[in-house]
Amino acid sequence: MWKIWIVAVAAMMVAGADGARADSLSNSVRADLPSLLYLYHDLHRHPELSGKETRTAALLAEQMGVLGFKVTTGVGGTGVVAVMENGSGPVILLRTDMDALPVSEATGVSYASVEPGVMHACGHDIHMASWIGAARRLSSMKGLWSGTLVMIAQPAEETGSGAKAMLEDGLFTRFPRPEAAIAFHDAADMPAGTIGYSPGNTFANVDSVDILVRGVGGHGAYPHNTRDPVVLAAKIVLALQTIVAREVDPQDAAVITVGRVEGGTKRNVIPSAVKLELTVRSYSPDTREKLLAAIERVARGEAIASGMPEDRMPIVSQAEGPVPATVNTEPLTARVISVFEQRFGDRVKRRPPTMAAEDFGRFRTGDKAGIQSLLFWVGGVSQEKWDAAGGDAAKLPSLHSPLWAPDPEPTIATATEAMTAAALELLKKR
Ligand SMILES: [Zn+2]
Ligand SMILES: [Zn+2]
Incomplete structure (x- = not known):
């Protein structure tokens, strides 16, 4: 089933490749959305617990191979590293996580988990679909950027061990060392299609x-x-x-x-x-x-x-x-957020840091020189549910809830566009 679908996607990519331009980015993301939703539904149906993301990793690795990335699997357990070298320029890391949680899904969605007691209740499936979306856009826009993309799919975020395992397995020595690392997390307390960020401290x-x-x-x-x-x-x-x-x-x-x-x-x-x-x-x-x-x-x-x-x-x-804390460093954060503000206008909101944790912070401190890092939020609550709750997030299911059901279309579309726009800015031809 995968193979048939991947061939279809590859055909779409070739058809869309010559028409892709940075200023038509949102259109090209929209055109790819049915395929990204198909991928999202599949990932959501088949969640895997921390450190056991074998089916998930194989699927992502295959997708990245089709796009022309040089793919290495089994990095720090089930981690995937996909590298695309495209001339001289900076090295930029884009990260998704892959793991699900020991939660029994109660959302009632048609694409609910088929794995008893396991659910993508933190939305890492949203991250993966958008990460693939960004990889597709960037690989079809190679004429618009120069440098090296290191795209990683990290295992075991929920246990706080996956980023460490990938670093210990040579993420910054066996592969090009990035100057900046970027990721996003879906937000259960923001309407779908909005973007949130905190300059400086983000996760404790x-x-x-x-x-x-x-x-x-x-x-x-x-x-x-x-x-x-x-x-x-x-x-x-x-x-x-x-x-x-x-x-x-x-x-x-x-x-x-x-x-x-x-x-x-x-x-x-x-x-x-x-x-x-x-x-x-x-x-x-x-x-x-x-x-x-x-x-x-x-x-x-x-x-x-x-x-x-x-x-x-x-x-x-x-x-x-x-x-370690996840810190949105400067000048990276101001540079990327200004691109987001131009693109998304008042859909971009500044928000306070939280005392929650994310092992994305390990990449910033992953070697002595230090690496620029940015983790932003992408709202996932459907506008209908947001309005019904009167905009009060306390009345809505949180991340890790068996009821957390992000609205996939606007969330994946916004996240894909944002990740792509961030990479294009950092890798733009001088
Ligand atoms: Zn989580
Ligand atoms: Zn998470």
């Missing part, structure tokens, strides 16, 4: 911290013969709340959330340990250090106050490496 730095609260276990009826880690863990959870409230500058952004508490086996047994799992978020490196040090101090201080012996002090550790 994330540390995944574990606290092993140790005690001395025993019978629930004889607490005086034990050192109860359940009560100590409860005190630590509450005391942690004062760090952001009382120690961090109110003008600075920070979050400490205890998302998981694990301990005990039975109501009348005092366990010997309780585990706390935290997500710790910040933007500035100083604030990050302050949060991590305060967590250690609070955990130890509460343990001392509880009379815990020195050899049973809490153990604070990082469950996985920190994910």
Whole structure:
């Protein structure tokens, strides 16, 4: 089924190739939209979990091969790197992610997931369809740009590990090193066809911290013969709340959330340990250090106050490496956003940064020299649903919801046009 479709698409590409021009970009995107929707529906029906994106990666690799990209698969697991060299000029990286989530779809769309308990609930299928859309436009407009395109399809964004795996597998050494990396994310709190951006901070730095609260276990009826880690863990959870409230500058952004508490086996047994799992978020490196040090101090201080012996002090550790903040750097951001404003007018909106995470931040910090980066939002809520909610995003399904159903046509059209326009600007012939 793929092959037949790919041949049809290739035929369309050849037919449209000589007519493509930057000023007719939106028309050429619109002409390709039925084919991109077909691809989107297929991706949406067949979601794959983080690190298991084999069908997805094969499909994208085949598409990019048809377009004339030099394709390498299996980079950092299931990652795909597609390179198009087109004369001298800058090297620009365009990124999509590929993974879905362990969510049971409840949207009721005709192209709903056929994989039980797995859904593209974050819209990475929108990213992939638009990434292919941009690749098609750029490959058919080679006369209008000069330089090297490095287009990557990244695995395992949702676990925060895919970008790291691709970098460790030589993304910046085996392939041309980019000067700038660009990506977008669909937005469940903006109407379809709009574009959002935050200059500077966009997604937060994330540390995944574990606290092993140790005690001395025993019978629930004889607490005086034990050192109860359940009560100590409860005190630590509450005391942690004062760090952001009382120690961090109110003008600075920070979050400490205890998302998981694990301990005990039975109501009348005092366990010997309780585990706390935290997500710790910040933007500035100083604030990050302050949060991590305060967590250690609070955990130890509460343990001392509880009379815990020195050899049973809490153990604070990082469950996985920190994910660096995603920062929209200058001069890249101003340059690309001004192109968007010329093209999309008041559909482009500035918005505040969030404390959510994205491992796209790893590409910026992927080598010592640092790489320019920009991640923008593309609204995905159908105008009808947006109007029915009175423009109140809190009344609409969020990303990761089993009900998140972006309006594919305007979302993919806008994202494809924006990604293409950004690349054309950065690679334009001088
Ligand atoms: Zn997500
Ligand atoms: Zn996502």
